[in-house]
Amino acid sequence: MTMNIETKQQHVEATMRLAPVIPVVIIEDAKHAVPMARALVAGGIPAIEVTLRTPAALDAIRAIAAEVEGAVVGVGTVLTASDLQAAERAGARFAVSPGMSPKLLAAADDSTLPLLPGIATASEAMALFERGYRHLKFFPAVPAGGAKLLGAWASPLPQIRFCPTGGISLATAKDFLSLSNVLCVGGSWLTPGDKLNAGDWAGIEQLAREAAALRA
Template sequence: MTRITGKDASVKNRELAALAPIIPVLVVNDVAHARPLAEALVAGGLPALEVTLRTPAALDAIRAMAEVPGGVVGAGTLVTPQDVADAVAAGAKFGVSPGATASLIAACEEHGLPLLAGASTATEAMAMLERGYDMLKFFPAETSGGAPALKAIGAPLPQIGFCPTGGVSPKNANDYLSLPNVLCAGGSWVAPADKVESGDWTGIESLAREAAKLER
C-alpha cells in the first residue's frame, strides 16, 4: 500500500479527466451487466468509469470492469473509510465522494486511492485546496447553481479544476465544459437504466461516442 498526498491525487485526477470529456456515473444492479457495459463505454470512447457504491452488486461490478482492457474503473459514493478499503480491494483506481470528511480523506491517502472529492461552495473548495487537492467534483452541480455558480467560483479560485456532476445532461454539458475551470463532467445519461436492463450495448456505445465528441 502506497500512501499519496492531495497533490498526488490531484495529478492523477487531472490525468483521468484528460481521457474524455465525460466520466460515466454508473449504478449497476446486476453484476452480469458490468463487463459488457464497461466494454460498450470504452469502445465508445469513455474509458474512465465511476461505479457508484449504491447497490449490492457494486463491488463485484468494479471487479468485473477492472478486467476490461482500456478501462479505468473507480468507485463513487465513497462515504466511509470502510468504503475506501472495499473499493481498493475490488480494484478501483480512483474514488469519488459527494463531499469530504477528514477520515475519508485520510483513508484514501493511506490506501493510495486518488480521491475526487465533492465540493459545492468556495469554502469547501478552499479547505480541500489547503490539503493539496486542486481537482474536485462540483456536486450537486445543477442544484448548486449550475454552470453560472461554477464560473463564479472559478473567478477567485482559478487554480482549482472541477468535474461537475449531478444534473449534467446533453442539454447543459456544453455549458459546463466551456468553462476554463471544468476539466470534464460526470453524467449518467450515457448508460440509461432501460438500455442496461435490456442489454442494449450497441445503443450505449452510440451514446458514449456522442458524449466523447463533446468539446471542452
C-alpha cells in the first residue's frame, strides 16, 4: 500500500528531527554495518543514510534494519526506480537522492519509501514544492552556495525545510543548523573510512556524540 505524499513528508520530517546530523555512509564491507550502526545509535545519532555507492550497501541496510535496535536506516544515492525498490526490500525506512528526475519522482509516488530529494537551485525547490515536497536535501551544499544561499531562501521559500549535505564538517555544521529553514545536516565525517576499516567503533561513537551535541 502506498502512502500519500503528505504522509511520506511527515515521515521525512520526523527522521530529519531525530538528530542534528544524518551520517552519510559509504560502506565497503557489510560486516562493518551492524557495529557501526550500534556505535552511531549509542552516540545519539539514530538516522543513518547508507549510500548505494558500493556492492555492500544493500546487505548493510538489510543487516542494520534487522539487527540494530533504535536505528532508522535509510538509503542514499538513489538514482532509479530499481534503486528504490531494492532498498525498500532491504528494509530501508527512507531514501535520499542527489537530485531529481521525472522517472525517479514517479517511482517515489508508487513507493512506500519516503523520499528526500536533492536540489541545488530555487527553481528545483519550487518544482518539488509544487509536487508536495516540503523537505529537501540541498546538495552539494558548500559548492552550491553554502549557508548564505540557504539563508537567502528562508524568506521567499518559507514552507520548505532543508538537509544540506556536501562539504560540511563538524566545524561548519552550526553555520547551517543556525538557519531557520534547516532541520539537520548530512555529513560523511562521522564514519570515516579509516575508522570503519580499523573497526574503531568507540571512535565512531565519539564522533556521533560530538555531532549529537550540535543541537545543545
